[in-house]
Amino acid sequence: MQKIELFNTHSFIKELTSAGMDEKQAEVLADHQLALLETQIANKADMVDVKEHVSSELSLIKEDLDWLNWALLFSSFVTWLASLKFVFN
Numbered sequence: 001m002q003k004i005e006l007f008n009t010h011s012f013i014k015e016l017t018s019a020g021m022d023e024k025q026a027e028v029l030a031d032h033q034l035a036l037l038e039t040q041i042a043n044k045a046d047m048v049d050v051k052e053h054v055s056s057e058l059s060l061i062k063e064d065l066d067w068l069n070w071a072l073l074f075s076s077f078v079t080w081l082a083s084l085k086f087v088f089n
Contacts, residue, residue: 006037 009030016026042050 006041007034009034 007030012030012033013023013026016029017023021029
């Protein structure tokens, strides 16, 4: 699998040193910035986990909606029967 470059540390260090920062400080800052980016940016595996979690939650919601649909249908039927009884009695 091809690794995508998140952060060009070389150009970052060059920019910092050209702005007057010591090269060692720029290197440390670049290393910490890269570590932060690598731990805070979602990767493909993270996205798959989220997709699976959302899919499972959606199927639970669909089950709840199916149950509510049947309950509504039953209560409508009971109401209809009660109306018939009221009309014909």
